[in-house]
Amino acid sequence: MQRPLRVVILGGGTAGWMTAVALVRVLKPHQCAVQLIESDDIGTVGVGEATLPQMRDFNAMVGILESEMMRRTNATFKLGIEFRDWGFLGSDYHHPFGAHGKPIGGVAFHHQWTRARLAGHDSDIGEYSYAIAAARRNRFDFPAEDHQAVNSTYNFAYHFDAGLYARYLREVAEGRGLRRIEGKVRDVGLNPQTGDITELRLESGETVEGDLFIDCSGFRGMLIGQTLNSPFEDWTRWLPCDRALAVPTERSKDFTPYTRSTALEAGWQWRIPLQHRTGNGYVYSSAFISDDEAATRLMGNLDGMPLADPKPIRFRSGRRTASWTRNCIAIGLASGFLEPLESTSIYLTQVAVQALIQLFPDRAIDPALAREFNRRVDNEYDRVRDFLILHYHLNRRDDAEIWRHCREMEIPDSLAETLALFAHRGHIPQYKDGLFSPPSWLSVLVGQGLSPSGYHPLADAVSLEDALEEMRWWRDQVSDRVERMPSHAEVVADYCGGAEPLRAQA
Ligand SMILES: Cc1cc2nc3c(=O)[nH]c(=O)nc-3n(C[C@H](O)[C@H](O)[C@H](O)COP(=O)(O)OP(=O)(O)OC[C@H]3O[C@@H](n4cnc5c(N)ncnc54)[C@H](O)[C@@H]3O)c2cc1C
Numbered sequence: 001m002q003r004p005l006r007v008v009i010l011g012g013g014t015a016g017w018m019t020a021v022a023l024v025r026v027l028k029p030h031q032c033a034v035q036l037i038e039s040d041d042i043g044t045v046g047v048g049e050a051t052l053p054q055m056r057d058f059n060a061m062v063g064i065l066e067s068e069m070m071r072r073t074n075a076t077f078k079l080g081i082e083f084r085d086w087g088f089l090g091s092d093y094h095h096p097f098g099a100h101g102k103p104i105g106g107v108a109f110h111h112q113w114t115r116a117r118l119a120g121h122d123s124d125i126g127e128y129s130y131a132i133a134a135a136r137r138n139r140f141d142f143p144a145e146d147h148q149a150v151n152s153t154y155n156f157a158y159h160f161d162a163g164l165y166a167r168y169l170r171e172v173a174e175g176r177g178l179r180r181i182e183g184k185v186r187d188v189g190l191n192p193q194t195g196d197i198t199e200l201r202l203e204s205g206e207t208v209e210g211d212l213f214i215d216c217s218g219f220r221g222m223l224i225g226q227t228l229n230s231p232f233e234d235w236t237r238w239l240p241c242d243r244a245l246a247v248p249t250e251r252s253k254d255f256t257p258y259t260r261s262t263a264l265e266a267g268w269q270w271r272i273p274l275q276h277r278t279g280n281g282y283v284y285s286s287a288f289i290s291d292d293e294a295a296t297r298l299m300g301n302l303d304g305m306p307l308a309d310p311k312p313i314r315f316r317s318g319r320r321t322a323s324w325t326r327n328c329i330a331i332g333l334a335s336g337f338l339e340p341l342e343s344t345s346i347y348l349t350q351v352a353v354q355a356l357i358q359l360f361p362d363r364a365i366d367p368a369l370a371r372e373f374n375r376r377v378d379n380e381y382d383r384v385r386d387f388l389i390l391h392y393h394l395n396r397r398d399d400a401e402i403w404r405h406c407r408e409m410e411i412p413d414s415l416a417e418t419l420a421l422f423a424h425r426g427h428i429p430q431y432k433d434g435l436f437s438p439p440s441w442l443s444v445l446v447g448q449g450l451s452p453s454g455y456h457p458l459a460d461a462v463s464l465e466d467a468l469e470e471m472r473w474w475r476d477q478v479s480d481r482v483e484r485m486p487s488h489a490e491v492v493a494d495y496c497g498g499a500e501p502l503r504a505q506a
Contacts, residue, residue: 004033005363008200008208010185010223011216012038014048014162015332017169018058019214022353024176025062027360035208036173037186037200039184041269044193045218045333047278047313049272050078050343053097053155054437058350064172071496072168074275077140077257077488079131081342083447084262088396091102093447094258094304096131098154099439104470105462110253110442111455112467114426118455119464125264125446128471130154133478135258139485140492141434150477159259159272159279162346185217188227196327197223204333211363215330215358219315219337224330230320232336238389238409239317240288240402242265245295246281246311250466257275257488260353261341265289265400268341269301275492278304283339288402315339317388320380324370328357336381341489344384344435351380376433383434386415387444394419394448419450 007023009016020036031201059069069075070213080096087093100108113125113486118494126132131154134140144152183206189199199209215223224230236242252273260271267284289297295310319336323329330336331352340345355376359369393411411419422445428438459467486494 002363004029004031005212005361006210007032007034007212009034009036009214009216010200010209011218011332011334012036012166012170012180013216013218013332014166014296014346015218015334016214016216016365017166017173018346018349019216019331019353019356021062021169021176022058024173024178025116026094028358029177032360035174035179035181035210037181037183037185037202037208038147040182041184041504044163044166045312045313046163047244047279047281048340048345049274050081050159050270050340051157052347053157054350055157058353061354062169062172064168067495069165069168070158070160070492073158073160073495074163075158076255076273076275076492077316078157078159078259079135079140079154079257080443081261082135082256083391083398083444084260086261086263086268086391086395087447089399091412091447091449093443094129094132094135094203095440095443095447096126096135096154097156098129098131099380100125100154100442101128101471101474104467105459107456107459108438109471110446111426111459112471114452114455115459116468116471117451121468123471123475125442127475129155129443130477130478130482133482134485135256136254137482137485138254138488139482140257141485150474151481154214156257157343159274161274161296173337181206185222190227194266194326195228197227202216211327212361212365213328215328215334216332216334221330221334223328224320224323224325224334225313228325228328230322230325230330232316233318234316235338235385236316238385238411239339239392240285240406241283242314242316243286243291243294244281244313244315244340245291245298246279246313247298247302247309248277248279248307249302250278251276252278252304254303255487255489255492259343263395263397263403264297264301266294266402269298270340271303273384275496277307283341285402288400289399306377317385319378322370322374323352323377324373326480327365329373331356333458335377338381338384338388341388342384342436344388347435348377348380348384352377367471382412382414383431383436386418387413387436387441389415390419390441390444391448394445396449419445422452423450424452425454425456427456
């Protein structure tokens with residue numbers, strides 16, 4: 001009988017522990033033996049608090065109970081993101097996790113909404129979204145399971161302490177037999193014939209051999225970049241932010257079930273409410289503001305007492321051209337990073353872990369598996385990239401250089417095509433795989449100020465009066481039901497109360 005495939009994960013941040021817990025959950029010990037090396041001295045990037053609804057599928061896949069996870073990570077619920085000042089100073093819209101309205105007369109709701117608008121019946125599209133209506137009133141409840149119900153038309157994700165999430169996953173993985181090695185990897189052994197990685201050598205003198213190496217070493221990409229030289233494709237020309245300052249504040253009274261993103265003079269500021277504190281940060285472009293000015297701006301904008309000094313982080317938006325190279329697979333920040341505007345990084349880790357499980361190799365790694373993995377990961381990155389650029393490009397701000405620059409920059413052809421289709425008649429591409437779905441595109445396209453000049457001709461199959469009546473009915477239903485929902489704070493206290501949460505590490 002063959003011995004199990006020896007998998008070595010380098011890195012114990014969110015990416016390392018998500019990979020570890022999934023492998024030990026899905027694969028049997030006779031198929032794969034997993035070890036994880038992490039260094040407390042190096043530490044993790046220490047940010048990453050907002051997630052997407054797909055995180056729920058990941059937790060279910062690895063057998064994690066939601067209420068327990070939320071308790072242990074000081075989590076709150078997230079119905080979407082509020083974008084302040086992104087279209088123009090004073091503008092405000094939400095990107096919800098859920099639909100706007102329901103189809104009327106066989107076409108998507110927004111075609112009827114456009115038709116009504118062109119006929120002089122303008123209305124705020126956000127009023128037809130259950131998630132937005134709940135978010136605006138700081139309400140939360142779980143979506144109904146009956147798909148006919150108005151309150152089944154949304155989804156949710158979490159805000160959590162990512163450090164506590166990684167620690168929680170570590171407990172689960174170690175409980176299932178994973179071996180964790182604490183120490184710093186000093187250098188990497190390669191097979192002189194094939195160029196494959198054979199072992200990682202630690203400063204302690206220990207050597208860890210393996211067949212498959214997962215690089216979760218963060219931005220440094222110790223295996224995929226420093227050792228195997230997989231090139232990094234830099235997307236700063238489209239996504240100019242390259243630095244962040246992160247600072248926690250005391251829990252604020254404004255306990256929102258959504259992330260807030262406020263556009264500033266050189267980037268944007270995040271605000272993420274957790275149970276025990278609020279996470280804040282300024283993501284900015286060093287080409288448009290100095291670090292000192294950014295720090296002053298961030299500290300002046302906080303709505304609570306700071307609990308620490310701002311922590312600086314540098315990054316580049318882009319990705320590896322081949323996340324799977326030889327017998328090494330980069331997952332997490334080692335594979336690439338798209339700035340955190342839409343909280344997509346943990347999602348990208350999740351899809352890489354799922355692709356790894358589906359394409360899990362034998363000892364002799366078939367290069368076709370690597371090609372397929374890279375194709376899928378690239379596709380995900382490209383789609384997220386276009387969606388992020390959309391926020392920057394479609395702006396009408398004239399108060400700061402970065403916004404003029406982004407409005408005038410050349411954009412990828414794929415995004416230009418999407419904008420043209422939407423402007424012409426409200427068409428939004430529907431992907432089989434990858435982010436984002438049409439309701440997400442719709443909210444940001446309209447929120448950033450692009451109104452279609454036409455709509456799907458099938459919309460005219462019902463009379464305008466009937467369409468308007470259905471729209472009104474939906475809006476009233478949403479409003480009535482949301483009024484009866486409990487507050488976000490009540491649901492969090494009720495659902496996550498009981499056990500003492502883990503204490504955050506300094
Ligand atoms: C400003 C900012 C905001 C973000 N916000 C979000 C968000 O809201 N939502 C979201 O989904 N994502 C967000 N992210 C991304 C998120 O932080 C990461 O995806 C996530 O933390 C995963 O990081 P990682 O595990 O890849 O790397 P890291 O956390 O950096 O972990 C690297 C690990 O590798 C180990 N290591 C490295 N070198 C060695 C060595 N030589 N020997 C031993 N061990 C080693 C380290 O000890 C550490 O354990 C954000 C990122 C930034 C920069």
